[in-house]
Amino acid sequence: MGISGKRIVLGVTGGVAAYKAAVLTRELQRAGARVQVVMTEAGARFVGPATFQALTGEPVFVDQWDTRIANGMAHIELSRAADAIVIAPASADFMASLAQGRAGDLLATLCLARECPLAVAPAMNRQMWENPATQRNVQQLRDDGIEVIGPDSGDQACGETGMGRMLEPDALVEAIGAWLAPKRLAGRRVLLTAGPTFEPIDPVRGITNRSSGKMGFAIARACVAAGADVTLVAGPVSLPTPWAVRRINVQTAQQMHDAVHGELDTASAAVRAHDLFIAVAAVADWRPANYRDSKIKKTDGNAVPELAFAQNPDILASVARRAHPPYCVGFAAESESLEAHGLDKLARKGIPMLVANIGHETFGLDDNELLILEHGSQTRLARAPKALLAHELVRHIAERLS
Ligand code: C5P
Numbered sequence: 001m002g003i004s005g006k007r008i009v010l011g012v013t014g015g016v017a018a019y020k021a022a023v024l025t026r027e028l029q030r031a032g033a034r035v036q037v038v039m040t041e042a043g044a045r046f047v048g049p050a051t052f053q054a055l056t057g058e059p060v061f062v063d064q065w066d067t068r069i070a071n072g073m074a075h076i077e078l079s080r081a082a083d084a085i086v087i088a089p090a091s092a093d094f095m096a097s098l099a100q101g102r103a104g105d106l107l108a109t110l111c112l113a114r115e116c117p118l119a120v121a122p123a124m125n126r127q128m129w130e131n132p133a134t135q136r137n138v139q140q141l142r143d144d145g146i147e148v149i150g151p152d153s154g155d156q157a158c159g160e161t162g163m164g165r166m167l168e169p170d171a172l173v174e175a176i177g178a179w180l181a182p183k184r185l186a187g188r189r190v191l192l193t194a195g196p197t198f199e200p201i202d203p204v205r206g207i208t209n210r211s212s213g214k215m216g217f218a219i220a221r222a223c224v225a226a227g228a229d230v231t232l233v234a235g236p237v238s239l240p241t242p243w244a245v246r247r248i249n250v251q252t253a254q255q256m257h258d259a260v261h262g263e264l265d266t267a268s269a270a271v272r273a274h275d276l277f278i279a280v281a282a283v284a285d286w287r288p289a290n291y292r293d294s295k296i297k298k299t300d301g302n303a304v305p306e307l308a309f310a311q312n313p314d315i316l317a318s319v320a321r322r323a324h325p326p327y328c329v330g331f332a333a334e335s336e337s338l339e340a341h342g343l344d345k346l347a348r349k350g351i352p353m354l355v356a357n358i359g360h361e362t363f364g365l366d367d368n369e370l371l372i373l374e375h376g377s378q379t380r381l382a383r384a385p386k387a388l389l390a391h392e393l394v395r396h397i398a399e400r401l402s
Contacts, residue, residue: 002181002225003173004032006083011107012052014042016157017089017123017166022047024088024169025055031173038062038078038107040094064106079114086176087111088149089123089166092134098146099137119147119179121172126162149175174221174243181391183227184398189274190228191263191326192220193281193315195235197253201307202292209282213237215331215357215368216280218390220245226394228276233259235281253283253312260315264322274326275401279316282333287312320350327401329353342373353400355393372396 008028012021021043025035037052037060049060059068061078079085087094087107094108098120103109111118120141128134129151138148150167167175194216200206213234220232221242231246233256241247248263250256260277267273286309296305320328328351334341342356358369358380369383370393381392 002177002179003028006032006180007034007036007081008176009036009038009078009082009085009110010052011085011087011090011094011111012037012039012043012047013087013089013091013094013107014040014046015089015091015123015166016046018043018046020166020169021088022051022055024172025052027169027173028176029056031177036078036082038110040091040105040107042091042093061106064109066106076110076113079110079116082114082116084116084176084180085111085114085118086121087119088121088172090120092122092124092128092131092137095120095122095134095137095141099140099144117145117147117180119149119176121149121166122151122164123166124151124164125156125158126160126164129162129164147179149179171243178221178225178243181225181227184395185223185276185401186227188228188276188401189272190220190223190230190276190278191233191260191274192216192223192230192278193233193235193256193260193283194220195237195239196282197235197256197284197312198251199253199284199287199312200251200291201288202294202296204295207284207286207288208236209284211235211237211282213239214366215386215390216278217242218386219278219280219393221387222390222394223276223278225391226398231263233263233281235283253287253315256281256283257313257315257318260319264319264326273324276329276397277316277319277326278329278331278397279319280331281315283312283315285312286310314349316351317349327352327397329355329397331355331357333357338371339373339378342371346373346375353397374400 012018028035035056036058039062044062052060097108103112152165152167153163154165155161195213196209196211198206198208217239220230223230224244233248248259250259289308289310316330330351332342338356342354346354354373356371358371366385368386370381372379381389
């Protein structure tokens with residue numbers, strides 16, 4: 001998934017966010033990377049090299065004239081061994097020096113001498129970030145093909161609030177994974193639905209489907225990692241928005257339907273149409289027919305309210321019926337006759353691919369097992385964490401799109 005098996009040089013420059021670089025080191029390792037830390041003098045004033053040395057089990061380099069590397073060319077040795085260089089935190093000063101191609105210290109030198117991709121995670125106070133000089137430098141870095149990850153906005157160490165905070169380590173790992181993954185969906189627009197829908201009975205009650213949204217959110221992440229432009233229409237779930245995903249929150253099936261078609265309608269001569277629609281949401285098939293806008297009172301005795309239901313629109317089928325539909329992928333959770341029901345659904349909804357959850361008790365769990373049904377073929381994805389399955393599924397879909 002981008003990071004696993006990679007050798008990453010993590011450059012730590014001078015900023016208070018350097019303390020987050022220790023956690024980032026751990027998270028990158030957890031994602032399967034080998035991490036080599038190189039610090040600037042200023043970075044080493046914020047967090048000691050010993051911390052990173054202990055975490056990585058590798059010597060930490062600061063000094064350009066370090067004699068531990070045999071040929072005296074640490075910058076060449078270190079960048080040659082790396083699959084990627086990530087500077088986190090990247091100070092305003094360090095980005096200025098990168099933008100100018102300076103080689104004033106070991107880290108700047110190895111960035112200049114690199115053959116691998118380079119990403120920076122800016123961290124600085126709001127005024128420094130907004131300064132036109134910094135913005136010019138950021139633009140220069142982008143023009144030079146350097147990935148700029150973040151910054152985020154929020155509370156800052158200087159007591160201010162604003163743009164300039166380094167992304168949190170978990171978001172950074174996600175962004176780095178996406179940056180390093182193969183871009184199978186580059187230039188594609190993807191629309192997804194995820195989570196359950198909630199159909200209100202009255203202001204305090206409603207019916208819903210069991211769905212954590214984990215699978216849909218994992219697929220949205222995998223699409224971003226594959227280079228797609230991703231919009232996620234999400235029902236009520238308590239999951240953070242994946243990095244670089246545009247999220248539209250909805251409650252009911254009708255709102256989800258309207259949001260999906262509204263999004264598809266944005267295509268124009270200037271805006272590329274969506275290439276792919278993945279319906280992962282567990283949409284409620286019915287909604288209470290008469291919504292009461294005040295709470296239904298419990299009466300004395302045993303009288304219970306009668307509920308009447310109305311049919312919700314089938315979002316997936318309605319998208320597949322559009323004049324120029326995107327490639328449509330449906331999901332199905334069946335408790336029995338998975339294959340027969342799945343093939344039937346494929347035909348009924350008029351879609352080319354349906355992904356069936358094998359075993360219907362995966363709600364909220366991190367693992368899943370999938371069966372991809374297409375007209376004339378079947379592919380089984382063995383039990384694995386949802387994040388991993390999402391990447392495999394996206395690879396499979398990308399092959400069909402190309
Ligand atoms: O018809 P069924 O609910 O079994 O089909 C499941 C698939 O259809 C899923 O992809 C789900 O997101 C989608 N669906 C939908 N709108 C509905 C019901 C299901 O988009 N009203």
